[in-house]
Amino acid sequence: xxxxxxxxxxxxxxxxxxxxxxxxxxxxxxxxxxxxxxxxxxxxxxxxxxxxxxxxxxxxxxxxxxxxxxxxxxxxxxxxxxxxxxxxxxxxxxxxxxxxxxxxxxxxxxxxxxxxxxxxxxxxxxxxxxxxxxxxxxxxxxxxxxxxxxxxxxxxxxxxxxxxxxxxxxxxxxxxxxxxxxxxxxxxxxxxxxxxxxxxxxxxxxxxxxxxxxxxxxxxxxxxxxxxxxxxxxxxxxxxxxxxxxxxxxxxxxxxxxxxxxxxxxxxxxxxxxxxxxxxxxxxxxxxxxxxxxxxxxxxxxxxxxxxxxxxxxxxxxxxxxxxxxxxxxxxxxxxxxxxxxxxxxxxxxxxxxxxxxxxxxxxxxxxxxxxxxxxxxxxxxxxxxxxxxxxxxxxxxxxxxxxxxxxxxxxxxxxxxxxxxxxxxxxxxxxxxxxxxxxx
Numbered sequence: 038x039x040x041x042x043x044x045x046x047x048x049x050x051x052x053x054x055x056x057x058x059x060x061x062x063x064x065x066x067x068x069x070x071x072x073x074x075x076x077x078x079x080x081x082x083x084x085x086x087x088x089x090x091x092x093x094x095x096x097x098x099x100x101x102x103x104x105x106x107x108x109x110x111x112x113x114x115x116x117x118x119x120x121x122x123x124x125x126x127x128x129x130x131x132x133x134x135x136x137x138x139x140x141x142x143x144x145x146x147x148x149x150x151x152x153x154x155x156x157x158x159x160x161x162x163x164x165x166x167x168x169x170x171x172x173x174x175x176x177x178x179x180x181x182x183x184x185x186x187x188x189x190x191x192x193x194x195x196x197x198x199x200x201x202x203x204x205x206x207x208x209x210x211x212x213x214x215x216x217x218x219x220x221x222x223x224x225x226x227x228x229x230x231x232x233x234x235x236x237x238x239x240x241x242x243x244x245x246x247x248x249x250x251x252x253x254x255x256x257x258x259x260x261x262x263x264x265x266x267x268x269x270x271x272x273x274x275x276x277x278x279x280x281x282x283x284x285x286x287x288x289x290x291x292x293x294x295x296x297x298x299x300x301x302x303x304x305x306x307x308x309x310x311x312x313x314x315x316x317x318x319x320x321x322x323x324x325x326x327x328x329x330x331x332x333x334x335x336x337x338x339x340x341x342x343x344x345x346x347x348x349x350x351x352x353x354x355x356x357x358x359x360x361x362x363x364x365x366x367x368x369x370x371x372x373x374x375x376x377x378x379x380x381x382x383x384x385x386x387x388x389x390x391x392x393x394x395x396x397x398x399x400x401x402x403x404x405x406x407x408x409x410x411x412x413x414x415x416x417x418x419x420x421x422x423x424x425x426x427x428x429x430x431x432x433x434x435x436x437x438x439x440x441x442x443x444x445x446x447x448x449x450x451x452x453x454x455x456x457x458x459x460x461x462x463x464x465x466x467x468x469x470x471x472x473x474x475x476x477x478x
Contacts, residue, residue: 048415049153051362051427054176055409056150060167063137063146069106070135070146071114072168074160077129081121088115091163107163109145110135117149129156133167182313183249183259185241186294186301187266187274192241193298194248196259197306197313205248207298210237238270242279249284261289263312265305267297324426325434328359328446337453341446343381345455347392350421354449359426360411361435361444366390369407373399381410423447 075084092111098104113134121130132149139146154175162168181198191209195202213230251258262284264271271291274280292308294301306313331339340349343366349355365383373396380398381390389398408416411427418425430439438444 046153047427048425050176051411052415053152053172054362055412056148057169057173057176060133060148060169063139063167065135065137065165065167066143067103067106068163068165069103069110070137070163070165070167071110071133072160072162073114073118073130073132074156074158074168074171075125075129075131076156076159077125077127079125079129079159081118081123081125084118085115087161088118106136111163113145113147117147120149121151126151128152128154131156131172135167137167180260180313181258182289182309183257183262184302184305185245185262185264185271185274186297186305187241187264187270188268188297188301189270190297192244193302194244195302202302202306204299204302206244208240208244212237234270238274238277239279241270241274242277242281245274245284246281250281255283257283257287259287261312262287263289263305263309264291265294265301265308267294267301321426321428322432322434324357324359325428325438328438328448329434331448337455338449338451339446340449340453340455341442343390343443343445344392345458346445346447347381348455348458349447349449349453350423352453353422354451354453355421355423355447356450357424357426357448358414359428359438359446359448360414361439362411362427362429364411364444366410367407368410368413370405371398371402372405373402377405 073084073088088111092108092115095104095107095111098107111134114132117132117134118130128151130149130151134147135145136143137146138144152172152175156171156175158171160168160171181196184193184195184197186193186195189210189212191207193207194205196205197203212233213226245262249257249259249262264275275285275288275291290309290312292305294304294308296304328339340346340355346355346358350358365385366381367384369380369382371378371380376396378396378398379392381392382388391398414421414423414425428435428438430436430444438446
């Protein structure tokens with residue numbers, strides 16, 4: 038129902054969420070950490086000048102230790118700001134610097150990034166904690182909804198993205214009223230009235246296509262449509278053949294309102310609150326139900342669990358990965374003598390999983406790299422040629438997927454017999470894996 042870039046936005050929002058969680062988990066000492074959040078309307082040069090002035094004013098701090106910590110944090114923030122060059126990124130920047138405790142160690146922190154959504158408010162703080170309130174709001178801005186407010190006096194087209202509202206177009210209309218006068222001409226008046234109403238609906242349907250269909254992709258540019266009005270025009274339009282079939286598929290609610298234009302838009306938002314909150318969960322439920330349907334029909338075009346999913350990824354047969362946002366495992370690469378091997382570990386429980394590895398781990402093995410498994414999939418999604426669907430456990434389907442299938446599964450491009458793969462790999466015939474692939478496909 039939506040354009041392809043949404044998947045990339047979902048991944049970027051997941052990264053932003055993880056960044057916020059990291060900042061909130063840091064323990065700071067004293068009042069010497071800097072939080073700087075700047076919208077795209079700000080200028081890099083002015084922010085750099087402001088930070089230099091703040092560093093100068095910090096000379097007045099009596100405590101030498103605190104003064105040095107504050108000036109160091111401000112200087113690091115100024116350097117990160119200047120690293121963006123002369124021009125502000127299109128979505129603004131976030132800079133967090135100072136000394137904090139991470140993983141039990143006191144260290145200097147310098148985190149800076151441009152978020153995936155535009156920042157709306159400016160924030161600068163130098164105190165005892167990192168402030169993430171402004172960027173937390175961006176996590177709720179991952180969906181854009183189209184609104185049509187329509188009655189007998191006119192209509193308005195608008196979009197809602199998080200708390201940001203945008204009016205696209207307003208149109209007034211003067212339709213003939215229903216009356217009992219006219220005598221023998223009453224039938225003609227009624228026909229003219231119906232023709233005027235039909236033409237009005239036709240024009241609104243055309244404008245819906247213009248505003249809510251992306252001409253470059255021929256796909257809807259909103260995640261859902263809400264029709265609102267005080268008369269039956271919205272119902273007539275929703276059921277009319279004049280409305281583009283691509284838009285009919287994404288109508289998520291029709292609401293009755295008492296007002297038109299901006300006042301009606303506000304009322305429509307309030308009446309649609311339950312639907313707006315549930316749309317993301319409905320999308321999650323749809324992909325999980327498709328996964329469960331494949332299991333129920335035993336299509337052999339599914340996999341779940343870490344071991345089977347890794348094997349299918351390496352075979353290149355995975356089309357879509359479904360993974361829990363909080364999937365706990367890390368991917369660690371070790372070196373034992375001249376041999377490198379991969380270990381998947383759950384840091385919370387200490388559980389270790391080795392996928393088709395003959396090497397026995399020893400305490401002296403060298404750790405070469407470690408990475409969150411979700412981040413690993415995101416980084417190598419092009420290599421594996423997969424799409425990634427991040428899900429939560431906020432719905433009944435999500436809870437079933439996370440608890441029953443470990444929060445990791447996949448939809449496959451072709452049929453694979455996972456039992457045959459398991460038996461084959463247990464026999465240690467890695468050298469003949471490619472030639473015997475057809476045995477379990």
